[in-house]
Amino acid sequence: MISFSRIAAVFIKEMVQMRRDRPTFAIMIMVPVMQLALFGFAINTDPRHLPAAVELRDDGPLTRSLLASLKQSTYVEITRIVYSDAEGEELLRSGDVNFLIVIPENFETDFVRGAQPEILIAADASDPVAASGVIGALNEIARTAFAPELERLPARLRGGAPPYNVVIHRQYNPEGVTAYNIVPGLLGVILTMTMTMITSIALTRERERGTYEALLSTPVRPLEIMVGKTTPYIIVGAIQAAIILLASRFVFHIPFMGGVGAFLLVISIFILTNLMLGYLISTVARTQMQAMQMTFFVFLPSILLSGFMFPFQAMPAWARTIGEAIPNTHFLRMIREIMLKGAGLADIKGDLVPLVLILLVLAGIALLRFQRTLD
Amino acid sequence: MNGEPVIDVRGLTKRFGDKTVVDHFDLKVPRGSIYGFLGPNGSGKTTTIRMVCGLLKPDEGEGTCLGYDVLNESMKIKNKVGYMTQRFSLYEDLSIRENLEFFARLYGLGHVRQRVDDAIASLGLEGRSKQLSGSLSGGWKQRLALAVSMMHNPQLLLLDEPTAGVDPKARRDFWDTIREYSRQGVTTLVSTHYMDEAVQCDRIAYIAYGKKLLDAPTAEIPGRLGLHAFKLDNGDLEKLTAELRGADGVEILARFGASIHVCGKDREKLAATVDRIRGEPGVRVTEIEAGLEEAFIYLMANSDDNFSVGDAA
Numbered sequence: 181m182i183s184f185s186r187i188a189a190v191f192i193k194e195m196v197q198m199r200r201d202r203p204t205f206a207i208m209i210m211v212p213v214m215q216l217a218l219f220g221f222a223i224n225t226d227p228r229h230l231p232a233a234v235e236l237r238d239d240g241p242l243t244r245s246l247l248a249s250l251k252q253s254t255y256v257e258i259t260r261i262v263y264s265d266a267e268g269e270e271l272l273r274s275g276d277v278n279f280l281i282v283i284p285e286n287f288e289t290d291f292v293r294g295a296q297p298e299i300l301i302a303a304d305a306s307d308p309v310a311a312s313g314v315i316g317a318l319n320e321i322a323r324t325a326f327a328p329e330l331e332r333l334p335a336r337l338r339g340g341a342p343p344y345n346v347v348i349h350r351q352y353n354p355e356g357v358t359a360y361n362i363v364p365g366l367l368g369v370i371l372t373m374t375m376t377m378i379t380s381i382a383l384t385r386e387r388e389r390g391t392y393e394a395l396l397s398t399p400v401r402p403l404e405i406m407v408g409k410t411t412p413y414i415i416v417g418a419i420q421a422a423i424i425l426l427a428s429r430f431v432f433h434i435p436f437m438g439g440v441g442a443f444l445l446v447i448s449i450f451i452l453t454n455l456m457l458g459y460l461i462s463t464v465a466r467t468q469m470q471a472m473q474m475t476f477f478v479f480l481p482s483i484l485l486s487g488f489m490f491p492f493q494a495m496p497a498w499a500r501t502i503g504e505a506i507p508n509t510h511f512l513r514m515i516r517e518i519m520l521k522g523a524g525l526a527d528i529k530g531d532l533v534p535l536v537l538i539l540l541v542l543a544g545i546a547l548l549r550f551q552r553t554l555d
Numbered sequence: 556m557n558g559e560p561v562i563d564v565r566g567l568t569k570r571f572g573d574k575t576v577v578d579h580f581d582l583k584v585p586r587g588s589i590y591g592f593l594g595p596n597g598s599g600k601t602t603t604i605r606m607v608c609g610l611l612k613p614d615e616g617e618g619t620c621l622g623y624d625v626l627n628e629s630m631k632i633k634n635k636v637g638y639m640t641q642r643f644s645l646y647e648d649l650s651i652r653e654n655l656e657f658f659a660r661l662y663g664l665g666h667v668r669q670r671v672d673d674a675i676a677s678l679g680l681e682g683r684s685k686q687l688s689g690s691l692s693g694g695w696k697q698r699l700a701l702a703v704s705m706m707h708n709p710q711l712l713l714l715d716e717p718t719a720g721v722d723p724k725a726r727r728d729f730w731d732t733i734r735e736y737s738r739q740g741v742t743t744l745v746s747t748h749y750m751d752e753a754v755q756c757d758r759i760a761y762i763a764y765g766k767k768l769l770d771a772p773t774a775e776i777p778g779r780l781g782l783h784a785f786k787l788d789n790g791d792l793e794k795l796t797a798e799l800r801g802a803d804g805v806e807i808l809a810r811f812g813a814s815i816h817v818c819g820k821d822r823e824k825l826a827a828t829v830d831r832i833r834g835e836p837g838v839r840v841t842e843i844e845a846g847l848e849e850a851f852i853y854l855m856a857n858s859d860d861n862f863s864v865g866d867a868a
Contacts, residue, residue, distance in 0.1 A: 189660030193649065200648045394644035394703075396610055398661040399633045552629070554610050 186400050190408025198412055205416075208378065212370045212420045216427050219366055230314055232256035232279035235268040240288035242329055246299075249325035250281070255317040268302075278304045279314060291343050302349045319346055363428040364519050365488045367421060367447075368511045372454050372482045375417050379458030380471040382409045383550075388468055393554060402550040406543070410455040417451035428519075437522030446518065446528070449535055450511040456542035457507070463549035482508040510535040561586050561711050561742040562607055564618030564625060569602050569611060569765075576602045578765040579616070584744055589737050591756030591773070592746035595855060599765035600746040601641060604713050607744070608636045621710055634662070637704035641715040641746075643696045647689025651680055651699060654688050655706065662707035674702045694725035701732065712736065714745040718752065730755050750848050761854050768854065773847065782845035782853060783822040785829045788814035790838035802828045807852050818849045 198205055234247060250258055256279060262268050268280045282300040284290075290297035301318055303311040323342065330343070383405075386392040395405070428434040457478060465471035483489055485499050486508035492500065503509045510531040517523035525532070562584035569577040577599040584590045592600045605611040607620050609629025617624075623631045645654045655671040664670055675684050678698055688699055697717060704712065712733070718726045730752065733743055745756065753759060759776060761769040771779050787795060795815055799805050804824025805817045819825040833840050 183663055185660050185663060189657055192660075193646070193653070193657045196653055197646070197648055389647070390640070390642045390644045391646055392644075393610065393640050393642075394638075394658075395661075397608060397633060397636070397638040397640075398658060399630050399663070400661045553612050554605060555612055 182401065182403055186404045187408045190400070190405055191411055194409055194412045198416075204378070208374050208416050209419065209423070211374050212366075212423045215366055215370055216363075216424060216431075219362055229254060229257045230279065231259045231277040232281060233260040233262055233268055233271045233277040234258055235262050235265065235280060235282045237263065237285045238283050238287040242288050242291055242326065243283050245329060246283070246322060246325040249321050253317065253321050255314050255321070272302055272304055275304065278311070279318070281318070287344075294343055296343055296345050298345045298347045300347045300349065315348055322346055363424070363432050363434055364515045365512055367424045367515060368450070368486065368508045369483055369488055370420060370424065371417055371447075371451055371511075372508050373479055374420060375413060375451055375454035376458040376461070376478055377472070377475045378413050378416070379410055379455045380461040380465065380475045381468045382459055383462040384465045384468050384471045387466070396552065396554065402547055402552065406459060406546060406550070410452070410459055413455055414448070414451055417447075417455075421447055421451075434519070436519055438518030439522075439524060442523070442525050442528070443515070443518050445525070446511065446514045446532065446535075449532070449539060450507060453507045453535060453539040453542060456539060456546055460542055460546040460549065463546055463551070482506055485509070487512050504534070505538070507535055507538050510538075558586055559622065560584055562618070562620050562744065564607065564620070565616060567603065567606055567613050567616035567618065567625075569599070569606060570614050576765050577606070577613075580762075580765070580767060582607075582618075582760065582767075582770075584742060585758075586742055587737060587740050588757045589733065589743045589745065589755060591753050591759040592744065592762060593748070593753055593759055593851065593854075594746075594762035598762045600762055601715050602765075603762070604638075604715050604744065604746065608638050608713055609633055610638075634707070635709050636711045636713060637707070637709035638713045639697075639700050639704045639715065639717050641719065643700060645688050645696075645700055645703060647687065649688060650685045651675065651678075651688055651691075652684040654699065655703060658703045659706050664707055670706065674706060678702050693720045694722060697721050697725070697729065701729070705736070710741060712741055712743045712745075714743065716746050716748065718747070718749065726752070750851060753851065754847055761851075763854075776847060777845045777850045780845070780850050780853060781820050782818050782849055783820070783825055784816055784818040784843050784845040784849055785825065786814050786816055786841045786843045787829070787832065788839050790835055795832060795835070795838065798832065799828070804828045807849065807856050809849070809852055816843070816849060818845055818853060 232250070234250065236243065247258070250256060259277060260271060262271065265282075268282065271277045272280045280300075280302040282302070284297055284300070287297045287299075299322060301315060303315055322344070326342070326344070383392065386395060425436075429436060458475065461471055461474045461478070465474055481502060485495065485503040486492075486506050487503065488508065492503060492509065492513075495503065514523075514528040514531045514535075517528050560583040562582055565581050567577055567580040567582070568575065580599070580603055582603070592603070594600055602611060606613045607625060609620075609625065609632050613626070617626065619625060620632050621635050623629075625632070646657070649657065652671060652675065655674050656667055659667045659670055675681055680686075680695075680699075688696065691699065701714075701717070714733075718729055721729070726749075733745070734755070737743060745752070747753060754773060756773050758770070758772050760767050769776065769779065792810070792813070792815060796808065796810070799815070799817055800808055804819045804821050804826075805828055806819040807817070809816050809818075817825065817829065829840055832838055
């Protein structure tokens, strides 16, 4: 009963309209470019001069050498020197400093004795991009600071591991989301925004322009309209994904560990899910304005509760429950697994099945909601 | 014009909220006829047409269109009905050719290219097929819309105020086309406000407040109403108008250029009133046969525009 030629008719018509509507098409392509530029800027900027405090519980030549190196470095700005845990933690908690570097008691003697004393770096990782850059730099600073001292040490201490440990505590952001996490995450957010927005006006626009009446007076079926109207945007979504992937590879040098097959499957299902979500909105919204407002209603949880903005595990239980119903949540997990950890389909089953379920439910409701009459 | 009626519906009723827009409407449209829907704005013409072709679900009533049940066989009805909406409802951002192709494919027609070429040729738009339909003039939009609704050779053509905003020449051409279709056996149901279109119809239903007030062959309508009319010309028309308006027996008074027509159902009273005028200097009085024009003015005068309902609803 479903006619391929009718689907093709709707598909061709949508393609022509999309081509004629240059501004919208341009926006669809510009959104990922702009977002990447904005987020990419934050990622690329090696953060400098971040406020830091040093908690001194020992003093001596090694400590002073480290302090001097820290002061010279442009990564951190030593704004305070404190002498107790309470003071240090208060500074970090209040946000007066982003880092607290703790030199433990008996550092000097333990160092020389080879007892490997621990330098604790407590980082406020709620701004993960800033934190991760500096943490790496601090390691390096410590190494160079102690280099001349190491020269004077007995040979047995010089060989393998350094005679101290740097212990890092990322606070307020235990997952330690980094730039690697942000760009794949951006893929999910951009696709959610543009795909949902573009189909949310699919039927609404026809209704507003009066073309809906002519369309409904023909024998075209709801499923044919749905398929014909959404497939052109799969192409747009694919272009967006390609832009982001190319940028992540060549601009941000993010490794791509996983298989292309799994990636394409996941991204196709995700694009479809968002198209259905938008299409569902368009069966409900009376005007294009309403459709836009409803779309924004979808954006916020997709950004805030999906694990893009805040680590999923750190959210309260109720927020996690909502998050599980959001397509972007599952997509983000899968895409990070695939891109960063090289996961295969078997590894991501736990998220793939829920995403497909969400897709089917959305498509089903959209078809039920579709009105064959003008009532 | 024999055989089963093309449209045969009984008790069709449609409510929007607590407003009854179409109220127990019966309609029988014989095959091959041109059937006119007349009535003030908001009288339910559009709603009735939409119910007949399956675009609205009636709240009550039953019947058939082209032999198919209007309640649950709307897909089959849509395949055989051409519907031209009141407002231009083709895609303004598609070209003439693209619009024709789109609808040809939706109707599942074969040889789309050939059919579209033919349609463009018969429209006389060969050189302009790539023009966006949004940039066409009102008359051309209407001709294109008609061509689209005839793409699939429907047996029934539903036209909802097809010539609103179209110049008289284009309107006459349009009606020539409709009559040609009628000769080929296509049945047409058309809603209109124009008298020159009404006279083209074989039969007319007059609708007000969602109810049918009159349903008769066009030629019989003046007689059915039992109207009598006098024509007055020459003399001081302004003064005559003032004197006659609301006078005994004068139910309607209309200016037609340099003459005044007065009509009423009660011939004696009307004649008596007119006799008083006869003596006035220069006035010429002739009794005329009441025409369609008078009939509709009479009908409209007795059924105010029910704007509250809204025609588009």
